[in-house]
Amino acid sequence: MPAEAIGRMYGVHRATATRWILQAKQAVFDETRGELERRYAMSTDTFESIAHDVVHGLDASLSTFLRAPDDE
Structure with missing residues (x-):
């Protein structure tokens, strides 16, 4: 849901809704980081490395998924 819609729903400016998000x-x-560090004795560096890979992989997947048919 866009920040503008959230702002309208709660009667606040878009910037406030963006901050909330x-x-x-x-x-x-x-x-998530804290839980994984506790549960799996994972260091902060290891978590950040995994999180970086997941986020960039997700970005690439979303870009592919959202690509317009004309882009192929």
């Missing part, structure tokens, strides 16, 4: 993403990332 970024804070939520950061909280999920931090909690």
Whole structure:
């Protein structure tokens, strides 16, 4: 859902909704990192390396998936 729509829904400016979204993403990332570090005795460096690979792989997959048929 776009930040503009969230802002309208809660009666706040788009910038405020964008901040909320970024804070939520950061909280999920931090909690996931903490849980994986505890559960699997994973170092922060290892987690960040894996997270980097996952994010870039996801970006590439989404780019391929969202490509317009004319781009092929």
